[in-house]
Amino acid sequence: MNQNKFNLMESWLREVREKILAWLDEDFTIEEKTGRSDLVTAVDKAVQDFLVAKxxxxFPEDAILAEENGMDKTSIVSGAVWVIDPIDGTLNFAVQHDNFAILVAYYLDGTGQFGFVYDVMKNKLFSGGKAFGAKLNGKLIEPVKKRTFSEGLIGINAGMYRRxxxxxxxxxxxxxxxxxxxSAGLEFCALFEGKLLGYVSRLCPWDYAAGTIIAEQLGFSYSDLDGQPLDYQSWQPFIIFQSSLYPEAITILNSN
Amino acid sequence: MNQNKFNLMESWLREVREKILAWLDEDFTIEEKTGRSDLVTAVDKAVQDFLVAKxxxxFPEDAILAEENGMDKTSIVSGAVWVIDPIDGTLNFAVQHDNFAILVAYYLDGTGQFGFVYDVMKNKLFSGGKAFGAKLNGKLIEPVKKRTFSEGLIGINAGMYRRxxxxxxxxxxxxxxxxxxxSAGLEFCALFEGKLLGYVSRLCPWDYAAGTIIAEQLGFSYSDLDGQPLDYQSWQPFIIFQSSLYPEAITILNSN
Structure with a gap:
């Protein structure tokens, strides 16, 4: 059953990418949601509508937790729940037409079964889950090489860094x-490819659900900044790091 | 004469890209230059050596200003001078094997004739100059659309932003x-493609020489942070912005 759902979602994602590329060749309406840093486009809603309809x-009995259209209160705790961010990095999407991702995760009774992180413009579709391994465009990828802090870079939320x-x-x-x-999704892509050691931000469940399921297959640990499990309900401080560096990272964040 | 030099350099850049891709498939030595934030690789020197030899x-009478091998003191003021950054974004290159650029500019008696900014991994070669227009992989590109500050993003040096x-x-x-x-080179690429309104950092002449020559063709203005001309000699604070926003940007930087 999971494999069937995985396969179908993969095909829907490939299909909706073609639609996005076509929309990008046309004009589209940009509307403001909660101010200038959170533009959301007509495409954002159209992508979600497409995936939700599929x-x-x-799977009419499955529940959906998603960013748009008031679907943002669903709990992942029980039953079959899809978690969707139709366009992660909407600001990049709106002003760059690049550097955004589609994020989809699937949970069963609170346990992540598989996730997809799709770098649309690079056409890099990362997928993974306990029964699926971690893959890039269908090819297995290896867990990241262990590094020290001084051997790599960190992705970070600019405002948190400044303050x-x-x-x-x-x-x-x-x-x-x-x-x-x-774009949280592109930060996850960079983690999966070993281009970042870790990433710190404030995220909503649909920003981190898919990425963390894949990351578990590749040697990463994640939590809120106190080291506590994420709540999958609200906008929270978020950290993910190579597992060998994660304990020290949490210690540094809580050292004062 | 300039056209001949332009054409030859373009072919050498395409040629050295192939070498870089081959080197990336092998192991290579990474050495530290001035500390952990300035790793410079064997490839960095090899790329410079290749271009310098060509x-x-x-053109045995031409002078060269370049980052490596003690070629960093040449003045651009008189005669024919090439300005080279063999690998801009060496840290990205070293730990990501991605997100770096080759930068080459050509000056005659202090005036920029043409520049190349090459996003190696994306194989995007930007070129331009007064007699050449601005091109991406040989195709003319248009000046950027005028935006307001609230309609776009800014590239920035993380440390300057934090402080x-x-x-x-x-x-x-x-x-x-x-x-x-x-990578300053990739920030220039983002500017050329209209993905950033402006960029602020501290740069050496080989970081900004090529990009600014191309940017002049696309509607950008640049200077140090006081609005004074760059000196093409030292590591300096640097700003480039869409020309319509540049005056106000300088005013904001000097408002206290």
Whole structure:
């Protein structure tokens, strides 16, 4: 059953990518949601509507937790639940037409079964789950090589870095440097490919659900900044790091 | 004469890209230059050596200003001078094997004739100059669309942003947000493609020479953070912005 759902979602994602590329060749309406840093586009809703309709048709009993259209209160705790961010990095999407991702996760009674992180413009579809391994465009990828803090970079939320919220800048100072790309999904892609040691931000469940399921297959640990499990309900401080560095990262964040 | 030099350099850049891709498939030595944030690789020197040898063979009277091997003191003021950054974004190159650029500019008696900014992994070769227009992989590109601060993003040096050096964070606050990618060359690529309104950092001449020559063809203005011309000699604070926004950007940086 999971394999069937995995396969169908993979095909729907490939299909909706073609639609996005076509929409990008046209004009589209951009509307403001909660201010200038959170533009959401007509495409954002159209992508969600497409995926929701497919799920409702094929799996009418499954629940959906998603960013748009008031679907943002569903609990993942019981039953079959899809978690969807139709366009992660909407600001990049709106002003760059690049550097955004589609994120989809599937939970059964609170346990992540599989996730998809799709870098749309690069056409890199990462997938993974306990029964699926971790793959890039269908090819297995290896767990990341263990590094020290001084051997890699960290992805970070710019505002948290500037304010040194929860000592995140002190943590960043242990690494070779910070990168900011404006899409949690693309930060996960960089983690999967070994281009970042870790990532710190504030995220909603649909921002981290898919990525964390894949990341578990590749040697990462994640939590809130106190080291506590994520709640999958609200906008929360979020950290993910190579598992060998994660304990020290949490110690640094909580050292004052 | 300029056209001949332009054509030859373009072919050498395509040729050295193939070498880089081959080197990336092998192991290579990474050495530290001035600490953990400035790793420079054997490839960095090999790329410079390749380009310098080509220039010396074909144009033995031309001078060269380049980052490596003690070629960093040449003045661009008189005669024919090539300015080379063999691998811009060496840290990304070293730990990501991605997100770096080759930068080459050509000056005659202090005036930029043409420049190349090459996103190696994406195989995007930007070129331009007064007699050449601005091109991406040989195809003309248009000047960027005029935007307001609240319609776009800014590329920024992470440390300057964190410290609000010279009010750069105040300037960033006028925009939709900041992006940090660790390569001046890739920031220029994003500017050329309209993905950033502007970029603020501290740069050496070989970091900004090629990009600014191309940017002049696309509607950008640049200077140090006081609005004074760059000196093409030392590591300097640097700003480039869409020309319609540049005056106000300079005002914000110098408002206290």
């Amino acid at each position: 799920i409702n048709t094929h 040194n919220s929860h000592q995140v800048a002190d943590l960043a100072d242990q690494t070779l440097g910070v990168r900011v790309n404006g | 220039i010396n063979t074909h 609000n050096s010279h009010q750069v964070a105040d300037l960033a606050d006028q925009t939709l947000g900041v992006r940090v990618n660790g």
